[in-house]
Amino acid sequence: MDYKQIKGTVFNIQRYSIDDGPGVRTTVFVKGCPLSCKWCSNPESQCFAPQLSYRYTSCKRCGKCIDKCPQGALSMGEDGLIIDREKCDLCGACVKKCLYEALSISGKEMTAEEAYKVVARDKDYYENIGGCTCSGGEILAQADFVAAIFRICKENGIHTNADTSGFGSREALKKIMEYADMFYYDLKLLNSEKHKEWTGVPNEIILDNLRYVAESGIPVVIRVPLIPGVNASEEDIHNMAKTVCEYAPNALVSMLGYHEYGKNKYRMVGMEYAMPETPSLTEEEKARALEIVSSYGLECKIS
Ligand code: SF4
Ligand code: SF4
Structure with missing residues (x-):
């Protein structure tokens, strides 16, 4: 099949995005995720089918x-x-x-070429640093589709960023790596049982895949949601920094303080917000997190 005609399910294409990678970007959000993080701010992304x-x-x-x-x-x-x-x-x-x-209707089937045409509308704004990000949902669950979008982007000189939880097969990961200029890679919890409790899946595959991407030399930004009561204690942050040093020592660590922005979206798709009442991080806690991660010689930021 012509790779441009590979189909995927998309729940949103966000133009003029400034948080999904360098510069101005267009982010293609694919629908469906094998994880079900209790704090997920895009509940409409979890189900694979349109809703x-x-x-x-x-x-x-x-x-x-x-x-x-x-x-x-x-x-x-x-x-x-x-x-x-x-x-x-x-x-x-x-x-x-x-x-x-x-x-x-949340979720629409489209071809890689159709998704690319939306991405291409803003090509003039990308300049040399912006471009296309594919996010989810989980991109590894629609690897052929995402790889095809990235392939068309690369053929047209557009930078590509793969935003993933890392939970997927090595085969799927390789398909996307072939055309990805960089990765946004989530690191949530380091204890696999705890990871399963909060996200629905264990983390061994995620860590293995992280090492594989980092060793390939593709730039990686590790994204860590810091959630009080889940993974934001000083001990947790030390362990996270040690893990980054071991698996992806050249990665930038981008921490994100917990927020409830997605809470009201749950009712929209007939779901319930399962996250217990959780406070946001204080400014002092954010500063301390930066101090800890920096002490390992890692480049880091927090928002
Ligand atoms: S609620 Fe009824 S009208 Fe609306 S999409 Fe479903 S079947 Fe169609
Ligand atoms: S009841 Fe609500 S959802 Fe239905 S047509 Fe009126 S405004 Fe729209």
């Missing part, structure tokens, strides 16, 4: 979508629409009826 998404803060409770549903999947409750997701076949009739854009 009906309901933005209840935009809903005016007019009820006009209800009669339009051929499956009888919609009803009005005290707190907005109730969606019977077992009945919904994603026909989109309710989406078309809603004037307030409270309903949408």
Whole structure:
């Protein structure tokens, strides 16, 4: 098959992104992830299949979508629409009826070439440092599609960044590495049992893959969400820095303080936020984290 025609499922393509790699970028978010991190801020990214998404803060409770549903999947409750997701076949009739854009289908199948065409719209803004980032969801779960997007980007002189949890087969990883200029690579928890408890999967594959990418010489930024009560104690940060020294000593460590930005999205796709009440990091804790990681000779930042 022509690689440009390889299909994948995308839940968002974000233009003018400044947090997904160097410079101005367009980020292609693929849908579906084998992990289910309790703090995930993109719950709509977890399910591989398209889903009906309901933005209840935009809903005016007019009820006009209800009669339009051929499956009888919609009803009005005290707190907005109730969606019977077992009945919904994603026909989109309710989406078309809603004037307030409270309903949408999250997830769309497209070819690598179609995704690239969106990326290419902003080529003039990338200059020499920006480009395309593929993120998720988990890119290793759609490796052929992501590799094809990157391949087209490289053929057109566009920089590529692969944003991954690292949980996937070596074969999938190699496909993406062939066309990736850099990696954003997550490091969440170092104890595999704890990793499984909080993310749904163990971490051995992730660490093995990290070493493999780092040894290839492709630049790596290690992204660490620092979550109080989960992985943000001083001991945890020391262990994380030691692990980076062992597996990817040339990587930049980019720590991100925990936030609840994604909490309200859970209801949109019929999920519940499973994260217990967790405080944000204080400025003092952030400064201390930087101090610890720097003491290992690692380049690091925190946001
Ligand atoms: S989702 Fe849209 S059409 Fe349906 S009740 Fe809300 S505002 Fe009305
Ligand atoms: S997408 Fe179709 S089946 Fe699903 S709730 Fe809307 S109208 Fe009903």
